[in-house]
Amino acid sequence: RAVMDILALKAKETNGAEPEKKPTPRPKPKQPKKAKRIVYFEVEIVDLKTKEKLLLLDKVEPTATVLDIKALFHKSYPRWYPARQSLRLDPKAKCLRDEEVLQTLPVGTTASFYFSDLGPQLTWGTVFLAECVGPLVLYLMFYFRLPFIYSPKYDFTSSKHWVVHLACICHSFHYVKRILETLFVHRISHGTMPLRNIFKNCGYYWCAAAWMAYYINHPLYTTPFYGQQQVNTGLYSNFVFFLLQFCQVGNFSIHVALRNLKLPGSKVKRIPYPTKNPFTWIFWLVSCPNYTYELGSWIGFTVMTQCVPVAFFTLVAFIQMTVWAKGKHRSYLKEFRDYPTLRSSILPFIL
Ligand SMILES: NC(=O)c1ccc[n+]([C@@H]2O[C@H](COP(=O)([O-])OP(=O)(O)OC[C@H]3O[C@@H](n4cnc5c(N)ncnc54)[C@H](OP(=O)(O)O)[C@@H]3O)[C@@H](O)[C@H]2O)c1
Ligand SMILES: *[C@@H]1O[C@H](CO)[C@@H](O)[C@H](O)[C@H]1NC(C)=O
Ligand SMILES: *[C@@H]1O[C@H](CO)[C@@H](O)[C@H](O)[C@H]1NC(C)=O
Numbered sequence: 001r002a003v004m005d006i007l008a009l010k011a012k013e014t015n016g017a018e019p020e021k022k023p024t025p026r027p028k029p030k031q032p033k034k035a036k037r038i039v040y041f042e043v044e045i046v047d048l049k050t051k052e053k054l055l056l057l058d059k060v061e062p063t064a065t066v067l068d069i070k071a072l073f074h075k076s077y078p079r080w081y082p083a084r085q086s087l088r089l090d091p092k093a094k095c096l097r098d099e100e101v102l103q104t105l106p107v108g109t110t111a112s113f114y115f116s117d118l119g120p121q122l123t124w125g126t127v128f129l130a131e132c133v134g135p136l137v138l139y140l141m142f143y144f145r146l147p148f149i150y151s152p153k154y155d156f157t158s159s160k161h162w163v164v165h166l167a168c169i170c171h172s173f174h175y176v177k178r179i180l181e182t183l184f185v186h187r188i189s190h191g192t193m194p195l196r197n198i199f200k201n202c203g204y205y206w207c208a209a210a211w212m213a214y215y216i217n218h219p220l221y222t223t224p225f226y227g228q229q230q231v232n233t234g235l236y237s238n239f240v241f242f243l244l245q246f247c248q249v250g251n252f253s254i255h256v257a258l259r260n261l262k263l264p265g266s267k268v269k270r271i272p273y274p275t276k277n278p279f280t281w282i283f284w285l286v287s288c289p290n291y292t293y294e295l296g297s298w299i300g301f302t303v304m305t306q307c308v309p310v311a312f313f314t315l316v317a318f319i320q321m322t323v324w325a326k327g328k329h330r331s332y333l334k335e336f337r338d339y340p341t342l343r344s345s346i347l348p349f350i351l
């Protein structure tokens with residue numbers, strides 16, 4: 001029985017190695033196949049640091065991708081799943097991309113790959129979710145004035161300023177929207193990122209949210225403007241609230257447009273253009289309108305709360321998004337020769 005099983009397995013392996021061949025139910029072991037001789041590759045995997053030989057794969061198909069090799073390596077070393085592995089042809093070269101095909105690489109029929117471990121990995125979706133859930137929960141803790149945040153006499157009290165409640169609605173809505181978008185809208189094409197990134201990213205978002213929430217929901221919070229012009233405040237803050245939601249809808253429209261641009265599973269890049277949705281018409285003027293709208297909502301939030309920490313984070317976000325937008329804009333220009341010349345990165349005609 002065992003011998004039969006092994007034979008069956010062998011047969012399966014050779015079948016798998018030759019996708020062009022029609023599956024025959026019982027291939028004879030020594031079938032002459034001169035018509036299509038495949039030159040198999042011999043692949044050796046070496047540890048980048050210790051130079052120790054980790055694995056020798058003989059008979060690797062020439063059409064195997066780097067990802068296939070990673071999968072084979074994973075079979076022998078279960079703790080290193082493919083996303084954790086980095087493979088390169090030379091210790092000093094860049095990591096090979098998963099899509100690269102063995103026979104197009106600059107190697108002979110025997111290839112050595114240098115392996116290094118990238119450490120535990122998380123998917124982008126997980127990181128996005130962790131980034132968003134923290135601020136949502138933290139902000140609400142300050143809003144409801146849970147004990148040990150402000151002085152005990154204020155526990156579970158609520159602000160008498162309308163704008164504090166509006167700000168809480170905006171903040172919560174923003175993060176709920178981001179969570180739902182991560183779950184249902186984004187087609188994330190990046191693989192994974194190292195576990196330690198989550199501490200960096202979340203650290204920033206969570207601290208920022210807590211710092212702003214502390215000031216906005218503080219029992220002694222007042223703003224110069226709302227203090228003086230009692231009459232207009234309701235109208236004014238409602239107007240800002242409206243502008244903010246306008247930006248949120250715009251931002252969402254852009255995310256939907258980007259999603260539709262990308263077919264599921266495909267890596268083909270295309271130029272985003274305005275669609276029937278008027279919120280996307282800003283694509284005529286900027287490359288990254290999602291960041292333009294985000295800047296708009298940050299400015300709205302600053303004007304609404306008139307709070308120094310919020311203004312500070314608006315500035316930080318603006319600088320960060322400008323860096324990303326300029327990078328994206330440059331790569332669009334490089335990738336597409338017919339890229340619309342009217343577009344700037346993030347601010348129409350300015351930046
Ligand atoms: N280091 C950087 O340069 C950099 C830049 C931006 C964001 N980030 C990180 O990402 C986080 C949030 O950034 P983000 O919200 O702007 O998300 P993002 O990670 O930049 O992108 C989210 C999704 O939209 C897709 N997408 C964007 N433009 C596309 C296009 N033209 N065609 C097809 N798909 C497109 C992206 O796929 P594609 O990746 O295939 O475009 C991705 O799936 C931050 O926490 C930051 O850490 C880093
Ligand atoms: C925002 O737009 C930029 C440029 O099109 C893109 O790279 C980025 O992935 C977008 N962000 C999201 C969350 O879709
Ligand atoms: C807008 O999009 C960016 C990235 O595309 C996202 O990170 C941000 O949270 C969104 N902002 C708003 C106001 O929805």
